[in-house]
Amino acid sequence: MRTLKRACAVFGLICLTVVFRPSRATADTATGDEIQPLITTAELIVGTNRFAFGLLKAGKLIERADVKLRLYSLHGSEAKLAAEVQVPYQTINKVKQERADHRHADGTVHVHGDDSLVRGIYVTQLGFAHAGDWGVELQVSQTNDALEPVRFAVTVKDSSPTPAVGSAAPRSRNIIARDVKNLREIDTSPKPDARLHQVRIADAIAQRKPQLIVFATPQFCTSRMCGPVVDIVRTLLPAFGKRVAFTHQEIWRDFGEKKMFSTVEEWRLDTEPWVFVVDGGGIIRARFEGLVTAHELESSLQQLLMPVPSGRR
Numbered sequence: 001m002r003t004l005k006r007a008c009a010v011f012g013l014i015c016l017t018v019v020f021r022p023s024r025a026t027a028d029t030a031t032g033d034e035i036q037p038l039i040t041t042a043e044l045i046v047g048t049n050r051f052a053f054g055l056l057k058a059g060k061l062i063e064r065a066d067v068k069l070r071l072y073s074l075h076g077s078e079a080k081l082a083a084e085v086q087v088p089y090q091t092i093n094k095v096k097q098e099r100a101d102h103r104h105a106d107g108t109v110h111v112h113g114d115d116s117l118v119r120g121i122y123v124t125q126l127g128f129a130h131a132g133d134w135g136v137e138l139q140v141s142q143t144n145d146a147l148e149p150v151r152f153a154v155t156v157k158d159s160s161p162t163p164a165v166g167s168a169a170p171r172s173r174n175i176i177a178r179d180v181k182n183l184r185e186i187d188t189s190p191k192p193d194a195r196l197h198q199v200r201i202a203d204a205i206a207q208r209k210p211q212l213i214v215f216a217t218p219q220f221c222t223s224r225m226c227g228p229v230v231d232i233v234r235t236l237l238p239a240f241g242k243r244v245a246f247t248h249q250e251i252w253r254d255f256g257e258k259k260m261f262s263t264v265e266e267w268r269l270d271t272e273p274w275v276f277v278v279d280g281g282g283i284i285r286a287r288f289e290g291l292v293t294a295h296e297l298e299s300s301l302q303q304l305l306m307p308v309p310s311g312r313r
Contacts, residue, residue: 040054042271045160051126054121054122055140065140067138072134082129087122092118092227136154137150165284167283176199176200195237198245220255227291230273274288274289
């Protein structure tokens with residue numbers, strides 16, 4: 001057990017999130033030798049949560065490290081070990097990333113170059129029994145070389161306004177390709193893909209067609225860990241495009257004025273990117289905040305499309 005005073009010192013609140021508001025995660029510009037966690041899941045609620053992060057040291061992302069995570073429950077004056085898990089590194093496959101400039105919400109430009117290309121993330125599932133502050137310790141080692149432990153705190157809420165798994169997806173009338181003269185009006189990707197702008201969310205639900213909806217702003221992503229999420233989603237089109245409606249919803253209707261598209265507001269999103277998998281009945285079956293791998297999305301879609309045994313209908 002550790003006292004609260006000790007726990008607060010160990011688990012200083014350095015939880016880093018990617019947000020729409022004009023602020024940047026300090027780890028985006030970290031150049032020191034200490035390891036900086038780049039947390040891509042800002043929203044944590046009571047229950048089981050997907051927890052994903054990157055690791056940065058001396059301006060470079062740490063790949064394929066051996067990572068053990070220890071989760072501490074903070075109760076009054078005590079910090080109690082609640083879980084200990086190995087966190088696997090998941091690679092981003094089939095996506096060609098190029099040097100690109102991204103504009104942040106505060107107007108600054110962040111250059112994604114060879115040293116900062118995101119090739120993977122560390123992903124695990126964490127269970128939180130109560131709301132409040134929790135301590136996280138990461139023990140990182142590479143090629144048998146143990147690095148200094150990383151300690152920080154995260155805040156867990158009882159619930160969130162973001163649509164939850166098992167809830168009904170908002171029946172949004174998102175703007176699609178035929179509504180605009182130029183796809184760049186609704187997609188800041190370097191090369192907008194019309195296949196991701198063909199179906200209104202409400203219409204797909206009415207047609208009882210499963211959906212994968214990605215909320216992302218490729219040009220104005222707010223962290224180096226935003227990654228090529230739209231490109232990752234696009235790789236799934238050949239295998240699932242005929243059975244699933246794919247939709248990319250851009251975040252900013254007017255970046256300069258900080259005005260979001262109404263669909264983003266309807267889904268009550270405060271961070272980006274998000275990916276939601278919705279079944280034919282319009283119920284959210286999976287959701288992913290932040291950078292997500294093709295493998296995670298593919299597994300979710302395969303599970304969604306599995307035939308339902310007759311006895312369970």
